[in-house]
Amino acid sequence: xxxxxxxxxxxxxxxxxxxxxxxxxxxxxxxxxxxxxxxxxxxxxxxxxxxxxxxxxxxxxxxxxxxxxxxxxxxxxxxxxxxxxxxxxxxxxxxxxxxxxxxxxxxxxxxxxxxxxxxxxxxxxxxxxxxxxxxxxxxxxxxxxxxxxxxxxxxxxxxxxxxxxxxxxxxxxxxxxxxxxxxxxxxxxxxxxxxxxxxxxxxxxxxxxxxxxxxxxxxxxxxxxxxxxxxxxxxxxxxxxxxxxxxxxxxxxxxxxxxxxxxxxxxxxxxxxxxxxxxxxxxxxxxxxxxxxxxxxxxxxxxxxxxxxxxxxxxxxxxxxxxxxxxxxxxxxxxxxxxxxxxxxxxxxxxxxxxxxxxxxxxxxxxxxxxxxxxxxxxxxxxxxxxxxxxxxxxxxxxxxxxxxxx
Amino acid sequence: xxxxxxxxxxxxxxxxxxxxxxxxxxxxxxxxxxxxxxxxxxxxxxxxxxxxxxxxxxxxxxxxxxxxxxxxxxxxxxxxxxxxxxxxxxxxxxxxxxxxxxxxxxxxxxxxxxxxxxxxxxxxxxxxxxxxxxxxxxxx
Numbered sequence: 348x349x350x351x352x353x354x355x356x357x358x359x360x361x362x363x364x365x366x367x368x369x370x371x372x373x374x375x376x377x378x379x380x381x382x383x384x385x386x387x388x389x390x391x392x393x394x395x396x397x398x399x400x401x402x403x404x405x406x407x408x409x410x411x412x413x414x415x416x417x418x419x420x421x422x423x424x425x426x427x428x429x430x431x432x433x434x435x436x437x438x439x440x441x442x443x444x445x446x447x448x449x450x451x452x453x454x455x456x457x458x459x460x461x462x463x464x465x466x467x468x469x470x471x472x473x474x475x476x477x478x479x480x481x482x483x484x485x486x487x488x489x490x491x492x493x494x495x496x497x498x499x500x501x502x503x504x505x506x507x508x509x510x511x512x513x514x515x516x517x518x519x520x521x522x523x524x525x526x527x528x529x530x531x532x533x534x535x536x537x538x539x540x541x542x543x544x545x546x547x548x549x550x551x552x553x554x555x556x557x558x559x560x561x562x563x564x565x566x567x568x569x570x571x572x573x574x575x576x577x578x579x580x581x582x583x584x585x586x587x588x589x590x591x592x593x594x595x596x597x598x599x600x601x602x603x604x605x606x607x608x609x610x611x612x613x614x615x616x617x618x619x620x621x622x623x624x625x626x627x628x629x630x631x632x633x634x635x636x637x638x639x640x641x642x643x644x645x646x647x648x649x650x651x652x653x654x655x656x657x658x659x660x661x662x663x664x665x666x667x668x669x670x671x672x673x674x675x676x677x678x679x680x681x682x683x684x685x686x687x688x689x690x691x692x693x694x695x696x697x698x699x700x701x702x703x704x705x706x707x708x709x710x711x712x713x714x715x716x717x718x719x720x721x722x723x724x725x726x727x728x729x730x731x732x733x734x735x736x737x738x739x740x741x742x743x744x745x746x747x748x749x750x751x752x753x754x
Numbered sequence: 755x756x757x758x759x760x761x762x763x764x765x766x767x768x769x770x771x772x773x774x775x776x777x778x779x780x781x782x783x784x785x786x787x788x789x790x791x792x793x794x795x796x797x798x799x800x801x802x803x804x805x806x807x808x809x810x811x812x813x814x815x816x817x818x819x820x821x822x823x824x825x826x827x828x829x830x831x832x833x834x835x836x837x838x839x840x841x842x843x844x845x846x847x848x849x850x851x852x853x854x855x856x857x858x859x860x861x862x863x864x865x866x867x868x869x870x871x872x873x874x875x876x877x878x879x880x881x882x883x884x885x886x887x888x889x890x891x892x893x894x
Contacts, residue, residue: 651811652811653789653790653811653812653813653816654813655813655814656765656812656813656814656816659765659814663766691787692787692788692789693786693787696786696789728771729768729771729772729808729809729810729817730809730810730811731791731792731793731809731810731811732786732791732811733811734809
């Protein structure tokens with residue numbers, strides 16, 4: 348059995364999305380900047396996609412700027428806004444959280460080198476922050492608040508409308524990375540007080556290599572790429588017509604009928620969490636409160652197990668999953684998200700993220716439930732750390748408050 | 755990140771997993787904080803390593819290097835096992851990704867740590883023979 352349970356990393360392009368893309372390569376291939384009909388047809392397709400993206404989030408079409416990915420949208424929003432406010436208003440402070448995606452964290456760290464002060468609000472043990480934490484952190488020197496809509500590793504959904512309201516009241520620009528939330532949480536940028544928002548296509552069945560930045564009208568947005576006049580002169584470079592067309596189609600599908608889709612996904616997710624929690628010395632990472640966790644996200648830790656060997660063994664059994672963020676797989680450090688929850692390294696190293704969607708089946712969920720305990724037992728049988736824990740329970744006590752029973 | 759086929763072979767079916775009840779030397783290196791612990795057991799008769807086993811907590815590379823390193827010292831005289839380098843383990847595995855090279859260092863250190871224990875049990879000071887085991891550079 349081959350099971351794809353890493354939809355938070357990326358998703359396959361749906362056939363109906365591929366079918367709208369293909370003509371962009373072979374028939375409607377004109378440069379959207381060209382004046383003849385072939386060019387205008389391509390431009391028309393892009394503008395249709397822009398309307399689709401705008402409609403999906405309650406924005407106006409001229410508030411959507413296409414980018415090469417979600418990371419680019421984050422870089423644009425955070426770095427250009429911060430630099431502009433430093434230049435124009437001498438504001439040098441940024442507020443974010445300590446468990447953002449690296450696309451946001453590393454932008455903030457780059458700005459620290461340019462003289463900005465960044466306040467990393469600590470999340471609680473379940474991975475939440477409150478709007479009042481944000482309110483308390485804002486000062487007259489705050490240039491920007493950037494807080495993710497939903498966490499990519501542990502799936503917690505943050506109180507974005509409330510945070511946005513605080514920022515409005517205090518006159519501070521608010522950006523959110525909604526890459527994981529889009530298609531999972533109903534988003535309306537007007538009702539939810541969002542000034543800027545990053546979205547990526549490949550998490551919602553468009554191809555890799557396309558995303559957009561929403562920027563509210565009236566808010567100045569500095570040019571990100573110098574060159575031609577594309578994206579109203581702010582992001583030069585010949586448009587990725589096929590990708591953009593796909594994104595328009597994908598976001599329309601992803602944001603329609605969110606609630607209808609979710610019941611099935613939540614049932615599968617909760618079954619996974621319930622059954623995998625029976626593995627001794629395990630824990631669920633992130634909150635489990637209704638409506639505050641992404642429907643498809645499961646994140647667990649198993650002590651005595653190292654995440655990468657868990658993933659490789661699951662792959663041998665046909666299951667594609669992730670240990671924390673796939674972007675961190677090149678590093679040796681355990682996930683900064685799990686460390687932000689206050690977990691010790693020993694527990695953070697042994698994490699498993701399963702991210703499912705409506706295309707997963709009950710049979711697949713049962714197979715995962717059957718396979719993960721076997722793989723854990725196999726790895727623990729050769730783990731000197733597990734051996735120490737089972738022979739010296741006093742060592743285990745150190746981790747006990749954060750784990751289920753060892754027996 | 756890309757593992758060689760050899761690494762995946764040793765990861766999927768590691769050789770020499772387990773413990774040796776009457777081991778003549780046991781070595782343990784690494785720590786849970788950095789995510790890798792290797793424990794090696796050696797059976798030594800007449801200065802020849804007649805059996806080697808390991809238990810490892812760690813990534814794919816940690817398990818594959820443990821498997822390969824124990825293979826490489828089994829049946830060898832102690833004097834030869836002392837010359838085992840992490841580089842030789844990496845070469846035998848057809849290479850390791852750069853960020854995983856430290857696992858091969860751990861495998862070399864685990865063997866040396868077990869040999870050090872062997873000499874200590876014989877009442878022989880291991881330091882002049884085995885040298886300092888040292889800390890893994892990634893952990894310090």
